[in-house]
Amino acid sequence: MAEKKTLDYVILAGLIRKPRSGYDLTKWMERETSHFFVVGHSSIYPALARMEREGLVRYEVVASERGPKRKVYSITEVGRVTLLSWAQEPAVEREVRDEQLVKTLCYGFLPEEMVLERLQQEKERHQRKLEMYEGFERGLQAQLREGVISQEAYLGTLLTLRRGIGTEKGYAAWCDEAAEMISSATPSRTNS
Amino acid sequence: MAEKKTLDYVILAGLIRKPRSGYDLTKWMERETSHFFVVGHSSIYPALARMEREGLVRYEVVASERGPKRKVYSITEVGRVTLLSWAQEPAVEREVRDEQLVKTLCYGFLPEEMVLERLQQEKERHQRKLEMYEGFERGLQAQLREGVISQEAYLGTLLTLRRGIGTEKGYAAWCDEAAEMISSATPSRTNS
DNA sequence: TTTATCATGTAAGTTGTTACATGATTCG
DNA sequence: CGAATCATGTAACAACTTACATGATAAA
Numbered sequence: 001m002a003e004k005k006t007l008d009y010v011i012l013a014g015l016i017r018k019p020r021s022g023y024d025l026t027k028w029m030e031r032e033t034s035h036f037f038v039v040g041h042s043s044i045y046p047a048l049a050r051m052e053r054e055g056l057v058r059y060e061v062v063a064s065e066r067g068p069k070r071k072v073y074s075i076t077e078v079g080r081v082t083l084l085s086w087a088q089e090p091a092v093e094r095e096v097r098d099e100q101l102v103k104t105l106c107y108g109f110l111p112e113e114m115v116l117e118r119l120q121q122e123k124e125r126h127q128r129k130l131e132m133y134e135g136f137e138r139g140l141q142a143q144l145r146e147g148v149i150s151q152e153a154y155l156g157t158l159l160t161l162r163r164g165i166g167t168e169k170g171y172a173a174w175c176d177e178a179a180e181m182i183s184s185a186t187p188s189r190t191n192s
Numbered sequence: 193m194a195e196k197k198t199l200d201y202v203i204l205a206g207l208i209r210k211p212r213s214g215y216d217l218t219k220w221m222e223r224e225t226s227h228f229f230v231v232g233h234s235s236i237y238p239a240l241a242r243m244e245r246e247g248l249v250r251y252e253v254v255a256s257e258r259g260p261k262r263k264v265y266s267i268t269e270v271g272r273v274t275l276l277s278w279a280q281e282p283a284v285e286r287e288v289r290d291e292q293l294v295k296t297l298c299y300g301f302l303p304e305e306m307v308l309e310r311l312q313q314e315k316e317r318h319q320r321k322l323e324m325y326e327g328f329e330r331g332l333q334a335q336l337r338e339g340v341i342s343q344e345a346y347l348g349t350l351l352t353l354r355r356g357i358g359t360e361k362g363y364a365a366w367c368d369e370a371a372e373m374i375s376s377a378t379p380s381r382t383n384s
Numbered sequence: 385t386t387t388a389t390c391a392t393g394t395a396a397g398t399t400g401t402t403a404c405a406t407g408a409t410t411c412g
Numbered sequence: 413c414g415a416a417t418c419a420t421g422t423a424a425c426a427a428c429t430t431a432c433a434t435g436a437t438a439a440a
Contacts, residue, residue: 087298106279108347155300259390
């Protein structure tokens with residue numbers, strides 16, 4: 001039915017791993033999918049309610065150890081089939097909205113020092129993310145060894161994490177490349 | 193005023209290079225910004241009309257060599273200041289919506305052969321994009337040599353193009369990495 | 385004359401965000 | 413007892429997308 005909504009499939013991909021509440025899903029997305037898909041909690045709760053009506057997921061109300069009661073959702077057989085048959089079709093183009101690169105379009109019109117400073121900040125941001133993802137990767141491997149997650153769940157998460165690591169390394173390298181190009185392109189722009 | 197709308201700044205970044213019509217801007221975005229920002233023409237025309245009211249751009253109606261009359265927009269001094277002062281502030285996090293990676297989350301739950309085929313297709317897609325961007329880069333260098341574009345405009349466009357090239361190379365490399373991880377993780381999954 | 389490209393727009397619908405709103409439990 | 417975290421939602425708004433709509437000019 002729903003030909004589009006990627007969010008639905010992200011939720012199903014979260015639930016095929018293990019049952020989770022809306023709160024858990026929000027945290028999981030922030031942690032493990034934020035480099036390729038992120039939405040706020042206010043999108044997740046209505047989506048879960050609709051998907052429950054559609055029969056893709058079901059829930060149980062469970063008392064929490066700390067905090068109020070939770071609605072713990074799990075994937076249904078219908079949800080499983082829906083997810084996996086979608087996953088085997090080719091993906092549509094990825095959407096990117098990168099403000100940094102829009103600003104970069106203007107770097108020829110701005111003072112060199114300022115631009116180099118921004119590129120340095122941007123590089124540090126990507127290095128921090130890189131370290132974070134590398135930490136997640138070690139944690140994930142530990143989870144597999146301890147049998148906390150299945151082999152099936154491990155593989156997909158590892159692969160996306162590797163993509164996150166590659167992306168951050170590539171972006172940080174670009175920051176260096178860009179800084180070098182700017183420095184060599186205008187060796188004395190501040191003297192003009 | 194408008195604290196957010198990245199589209200406005202993309203349009204201004206297009207017009208600071210040279211005056212362009214809505215149609216030209218659409219083509220320019222498809223060609224040169226599509227790897228980090230893309231919208232359809234139906235967003236551009238209303239934005240230009242609003243920005244004209246706000247004094248960021250102005251237009252002249254010019255007869256086209258081929259086709260109907262064009263509204264050729266140029267950036268105003270107010271638009272220039274607005275753009276360049278925005279460009280020197282740090283950028284917000286880039287937004288990514290990558291369906292391929294959502295599908296990748298499911299790759300442990302799918303047959304190995306099918307997944308390897310998808311990864312091969314995805315790799316080819318990125319290789320084609322890479323070739324396209326490398327062609328754009330050569331064209332851009334030629335434009336600079338021929339004096340068609342200014343040094344200021346050249347630098348920013350080159351830098352974003354270099355990022356596009358790095359991104360496509362990185363994604364293609366990930367496809368190989370992922371394929372190898374899958375093959376070695378499950379040497380005989382088809383036999384199970 | 386029909387197709388492709390040039391050229392500009394509007395209207396309806398989708399999908400999200402931000403802000404608002406509530407309330408439980410635990411830790412310091 | 414106040415702050416942090418846990419937990420779930422709604423309402424208003426923003427920013428797009430898709431489809432609709434029109435029309436000029438040129439080449440085949």
